[in-house]
Amino acid sequence: MSWNNHSLDGCHLEELANRYGTPLYVYSVKTMENKIQELKQAFTEAYPNTRIAYAAKAFLNKAMVGFVMDQGIYLDVVSGGELTLALEAGMDPERIEFNGNNKLAWEIELAVKEGVGRIIVDGYGEVELIQHYANIYKQTVPLLFRITPGISADSHDYIVTGKKDSKFGFPLDLQRLLPEIQATQESPYTPFYGFHFHLGSQLFEPELYTEALDLLFTFYDELLEHIQVDFKELNIGGGFGIPYRPGEPSLPYSFFFEPLMTKVTEYFEKKGLPRPAVITEPGRSIVGEAGLSLYRVGTVKTLEGIRTYVSVDGGMTDNIRPALYQAKYHGELVGKDREGKGEVVTICGKCCESGDILIQDLEIPPVDSRDLLVVYNTGAYGYSMASNYNLLPKPGIVWVKDGKDYLVTKPQTIQQIYENDLDYPFKKDE
Ligand code: LLP
Numbered sequence: 001m002s003w004n005n006h007s008l009d010g011c012h013l014e015e016l017a018n019r020y021g022t023p024l025y026v027y028s029v030k031t032m033e034n035k036i037q038e039l040k041q042a043f044t045e046a047y048p049n050t051r052i053a054y055a056a057k058a059f060l061n062k063a064m065v066g067f068v069m070d071q072g073i074y075l076d077v078v079s080g081g082e083l084t085l086a087l088e089a090g091m092d093p094e095r096i097e098f099n100g101n102n103k104l105a106w107e108i109e110l111a112v113k114e115g116v117g118r119i120i121v122d123g124y125g126e127v128e129l130i131q132h133y134a135n136i137y138k139q140t141v142p143l144l145f146r147i148t149p150g151i152s153a154d155s156h157d158y159i160v161t162g163k164k165d166s167k168f169g170f171p172l173d174l175q176r177l178l179p180e181i182q183a184t185q186e187s188p189y190t191p192f193y194g195f196h197f198h199l200g201s202q203l204f205e206p207e208l209y210t211e212a213l214d215l216l217f218t219f220y221d222e223l224l225e226h227i228q229v230d231f232k233e234l235n236i237g238g239g240f241g242i243p244y245r246p247g248e249p250s251l252p253y254s255f256f257f258e259p260l261m262t263k264v265t266e267y268f269e270k271k272g273l274p275r276p277a278v279i280t281e282p283g284r285s286i287v288g289e290a291g292l293s294l295y296r297v298g299t300v301k302t303l304e305g306i307r308t309y310v311s312v313d314g315g316m317t318d319n320i321r322p323a324l325y326q327a328k329y330h331g332e333l334v335g336k337d338r339e340g341k342g343e344v345v346t347i348c349g350k351c352c353e354s355g356d357i358l359i360q361d362l363e364i365p366p367v368d369s370r371d372l373l374v375v376y377n378t379g380a381y382g383y384s385m386a387s388n389y390n391l392l393p394k395p396g397i398v399w400v401k402d403g404k405d406y407l408v409t410k411p412q413t414i415q416q417i418y419e420n421d422l423d424y425p426f427k428k429d430e
Helices: 013-020 029-044 062-070 080-088 105-114 126-137 174-186 206-224 253-271 284-290 321-325 414-418
Strands: 024-028 050-055 074-077 096-098 118-121 143-148 192-196 233-235 277-280 291-303 307-312 331-333 343-348 357-364 372-375 396-401 404-409
Touching: 013 024, 013 291, 013 372, 013 396, 013 404, 024 029, 024 284, 024 404, 029 050, 029 253, 029 284, 029 396, 062 074, 062 080, 062 404, 074 080, 080 096, 080 105, 096 105, 105 118, 105 126, 118 126, 126 174, 143 174, 174 192, 174 206, 206 253, 253 277, 284 291, 321 357, 331 357
Parallel strands: 024 396, 050 074, 050 277, 074 096, 096 118, 118 143, 143 192, 192 233, 233 277, 307 343
Antiparallel strands: 024 291, 291 307, 291 372, 331 372, 343 357, 396 404
């Protein structure tokens, strides 16, 4: 998405805000299509036997499931909730890959019963649980094992997942992993297909992936000395970084896939084995730059010599990333771009938390109450991590395409937030 843009794909942001209210998430369908196009060119069209599974956790609603289906790609889910929504929206279960740590029994049962395409085994004992249901439903579910190769990616600690000290996956420890892999052979319904890793999110170094591959291939060599298992599939996760502010790097997908695919091809050629299917699971890089958030400015408070607080009508409830990861975003006042820059202000949300700061230092033209603020590139992990803190309803979501807008998720109502509450149980009789 381009900065300084007060309309998106032919739709005026001010008009959208007036029609649907704020805070509001707006997504450019074109940007998502372009991302998928670029990804296909760099990956599935460049190399045979590869597939893309969009990581639902970055952003999912019914429309997004439809988009994924339309694009002919697969879907990576990590919970019974994501799985249920995907199935309800019509996704072919065979095109769903089920990831996640501590999968619950009911989630595994649902996944097996519905016949998901793959389950990525993430913990000790999970194979047994999968087999229990696979035997009951007589459903075949190919398994991949998620490994944590011991790579320390340079990203925020909370979003690095491939290091050894992680709640996810299995360390590359033959003694402990061998019995888990052997266990797959106890049922004809749970064939072993290969390995998965996900090294972290918002990554910019392809070397991380090639280093992880080196470690995995050394492990596979060792594994073959003990057990004969075919390496049919390799899932390299997602993680591709995106720019959040003007001037930040924007890397093409090929920057990651070229070295990675070369490494994979070389290894299997040297071994005289067929190259496994390679799968990637990007989330952020597909939707992050496609989405933006709109907020209405409320109170403005200048503390002489300290800072100016500009309060908006959303905040950490619709975008927790600044508070949780110190994530930095860029924003602008819609319609005021030609008035030059004024002062550096702090954009804060309306939650009762001093840490509810959306943008720490943003240079904008003189700001008035009722101005419309756009925050760019909020399409990933914004809506999907939204909460109802302070009983703030979640924003609505509008998609725009070719000058037309489509409401794809209605704004939540306050009543929907507390609709599960029951009356006070100790009411005194009148
Ligand atoms: N596959 C697996 C197994 C994952 O755990 C993730 C992200 C992805 C794929 C997609 O990664 P992506 O391409 O989106 O980087 N809430 C954090 C990000 C957490 C990512 C968790 N796993 C944030 O807002 O930065």
